[in-house]
Amino acid sequence: MPDTTLPQTALVSDPHAQLAAQLKVQRQRRERLRNAAAYAVLILIALIMLYPFYWTLVTSLEPTGNIYEAKILPTALSLRNYLEVFSGTTVPFWRLILNSVIICVLGVTFTTTLATLAAYPLARMRFPGRDLIFYSILILMVLPNEAGLIVNYITTIKLGLLAQTSPLADAARQYLAVVLPGAASIVGLFLLRQAYLGIPQELIEAARIDGARELTIWRRIMLPLATPTIAAFAILEFVAYWNSFLWARVMLPDKNMLPLSAGLLELSGTFSTNSRAVMAGAVITIIPILIVFLMGQKYFMKGLEGAVKG
Amino acid sequence: MTTKGRRVSRREQHRIGGTGASVTVRNTLIAYAFMLPFLILLVVYHTWPVIFGSYLAFTKYNIISPPQWVGLDNFRELFADEQFWSGLRNSLKYVLVVPVIQVISILVALLVNRPLRGIGFFRTAYYVPVVTSFAVVGLIWSWLYKQGGAVNSVLMGLGLMRGDHSLLDNPATALFAVMFVTLWKGIGYYMVLYLAGLQGISRELEEAATIDGATRSQVFWNITLPGLRPTILVCSLLSTISAIKVFEELYVMTPNGYPAGSTYSALMYSFSKAFGGDFNFGLAAAASMVVAVVSILFGLINFRLTKGGRSDA
Numbered sequence: 255m256p257d258t259t260l261p262q263t264a265l266v267s268d269p270h271a272q273l274a275a276q277l278k279v280q281r282q283r284r285e286r287l288r289n290a291a292a293y294a295v296l297i298l299i300a301l302i303m304l305y306p307f308y309w310t311l312v313t314s315l316e317p318t319g320n321i322y323e324a325k326i327l328p329t330a331l332s333l334r335n336y337l338e339v340f341s342g343t344t345v346p347f348w349r350l351i352l353n354s355v356i357i358c359v360l361g362v363t364f365t366t367t368l369a370t371l372a373a374y375p376l377a378r379m380r381f382p383g384r385d386l387i388f389y390s391i392l393i394l395m396v397l398p399n400e401a402g403l404i405v406n407y408i409t410t411i412k413l414g415l416l417a418q419t420s421p422l423a424d425a426a427r428q429y430l431a432v433v434l435p436g437a438a439s440i441v442g443l444f445l446l447r448q449a450y451l452g453i454p455q456e457l458i459e460a461a462r463i464d465g466a467r468e469l470t471i472w473r474r475i476m477l478p479l480a481t482p483t484i485a486a487f488a489i490l491e492f493v494a495y496w497n498s499f500l501w502a503r504v505m506l507p508d509k510n511m512l513p514l515s516a517g518l519l520e521l522s523g524t525f526s527t528n529s530r531a532v533m534a535g536a537v538i539t540i541i542p543i544l545i546v547f548l549m550g551q552k553y554f555m556k557g558l559e560g561a562v563k564g
Numbered sequence: 565m566t567t568k569g570r571r572v573s574r575r576e577q578h579r580i581g582g583t584g585a586s587v588t589v590r591n592t593l594i595a596y597a598f599m600l601p602f603l604i605l606l607v608v609y610h611t612w613p614v615i616f617g618s619y620l621a622f623t624k625y626n627i628i629s630p631p632q633w634v635g636l637d638n639f640r641e642l643f644a645d646e647q648f649w650s651g652l653r654n655s656l657k658y659v660l661v662v663p664v665i666q667v668i669s670i671l672v673a674l675l676v677n678r679p680l681r682g683i684g685f686f687r688t689a690y691y692v693p694v695v696t697s698f699a700v701v702g703l704i705w706s707w708l709y710k711q712g713g714a715v716n717s718v719l720m721g722l723g724l725m726r727g728d729h730s731l732l733d734n735p736a737t738a739l740f741a742v743m744f745v746t747l748w749k750g751i752g753y754y755m756v757l758y759l760a761g762l763q764g765i766s767r768e769l770e771e772a773a774t775i776d777g778a779t780r781s782q783v784f785w786n787i788t789l790p791g792l793r794p795t796i797l798v799c800s801l802l803s804t805i806s807a808i809k810v811f812e813e814l815y816v817m818t819p820n821g822y823p824a825g826s827t828y829s830a831l832m833y834s835f836s837k838a839f840g841g842d843f844n845f846g847l848a849a850a851a852s853m854v855v856a857v858v859s860i861l862f863g864l865i866n867f868r869l870t871k872g873g874r875s876d877a
Contacts, residue, residue: 303752309704320712361577375596381596387603398614399610401613404845406609407818409608409609410612438605442603468591497696497699542694547691551677554793
């Protein structure tokens with residue numbers, strides 16, 4: 255807001271102008287006060303939200319000292335806990351990282367491929383049963399699935415995904431066993447369908463007139479134009495797969511196959527481990543998520559809103 | 565627009581050859597081919613659990629031998645088990661989180677909706693707990709809750725706590741301590757949804773009311789809040805259902821109902837029956853079914869309370 259540029263003489267001579275100027279100063283002061291209060295609350299909440307992470311980072315960097323007390327700065331700095339967690343004998347940390355990376359790559363590939371494919375006919379093709387399928391999926395989304403963990407465990411065993419033949423085949427099957435239950439994402443289907451519906455019909459028609467097959471239309475028109483949505487969805491799925499721990503921990507017979515977040519629980523459960531090493535592990539588990547989140551923040555919020563609206 | 569487009573495209577299909585019928589059959593096959601992989605996995609991992617899970621609730625089943633029909637036996641056993649009731653009570657207690665988290669999230673959303681400098685930083689900061697795994701934040705908070713830990717220092721500093729005992733070790737407070745973590749982790753999530761809701765409310769309406777002399781609180785109660793009603797419905801529904809299904813945070817922070825079985829939730833009871841060593845999948849499925857029924861009931865109650873999310877009410 256630019257300052258009032260009334261000449262001093264006018265201010266002095268005109269009581270109305272004087273009053274107006276006074277009111278304005280008052281209003282500005284009130285606004286400044288209100289903003290200061292807002293910032294105070296904002297900072298307080300930010301502290302509550304971020305301090306737990308900061309505390310974990312600081313404690314993981316300390317070699318010794320009073321481990322659980324509240325702290326602002328580390329008493330001493332050392333990477334000992336990080337070395338310890340990587341050289342871990344109870345839980346192979348490098349292997350956990352590899353597992354998480356493989357699970358995320360597989361998971362993101364599966365979910366995005368399946369959803370981008372399945373959403374296409376639902377959005378842009380005409381065939382018998384389309385509405386039936388669409389509404390069945392919609393109903394499935396609201397049906398309670400509390401028995402999912404139990405039945406999916408039984409299914410995984412019956413499908414032979416936990417069978418043991420050779421180490422390499424076992425590993426491949428167990429990665430699949432972790433990834434498959436979440437591979438058909440209903441939220442993703444709706445997000446993609448919504449994105450496809452927004453693509454101009456003329457483009458599709460022109461392609462069809464030119465004799466393009468549906469797969470070509472999907473690959474050359476739909477996918478490029480839906481890229482922002484696909485990116486948003488891929489980020490959501492990356493985070494979901496990176497963070498999920500329960501399913502893997504319940505179902506996998508082999509601890510060497512666990513993803514990082516599940517392995518961390520395993521690590522904290524063993525009495526011999528130094529808690530600071532677990533904290534180092536927690537910091538390492540969070541870092542990739544933070545990077546992905548900060549880079550794709552815009553997509554992230556968009557995907558989330560779309561997911562709820564869809 | 566879409567209808568018109570489709571009609572044209574069908575005419576075009578006729579032009580490029582093929583009779584109407586064969587094009588439709590071929591089109592239908594292509595359409596289903598696109599959806600097939602998705603639908604197979606959907607049926608196996610989403611539809612099947614609903615069907616088979618409901619069936620299992622009436623059987624004895626331990627994976628090794630085929631399921632044996634036992635009628636309502638599982639439910640009788642369930643309702644006779646004090647542990648299950650305590651779990652169900654805890655799941656219902658957990659619904660207390662819902663109003664608290666919704667009110668705070670709305671207030672936070674209003675706060676970060678102000679055009680202040682650096683507001684993007686705060687929005688991001690509040691969202692960080694949302695994107696971190698319960699495996700990690702559960703561990704972090706169980707360290708913070710330790711005796712002599714950060715939480716106790718703050719509480720004692722504020723004079724809210726006497727004697728340095730971990731809240732997680734006390735059967736009277738453990739559940740509430742975990743609830744706080746759920747709250748802490750969920751605020752950012754609902755904040756974003758409410759922000760989207762706030763952005764959908766007409767600025768002009770609020771400004772017009774202000775010019776006509778409405779106070780800030782009048783604007784809030786008569787324009788902003790009614791405008792948010794659809795968002796409130798969705799958010800409180802989501803949060804009620806996840807409260808009744810609460811499991812992951814308890815699994816990490818108070819494993820096996822620690823302390824003294826005081827923090828079992830209904831779903832955790834089901835989990836422990838299936839995977840706690842006795843592989844009683846029938847009983848576990850029955851418990852899951854009760855949770856499902858309760859969450860549907862609460863969903864309906866929620867719907868009534870928010871008047872179906874109509875913003876004109």
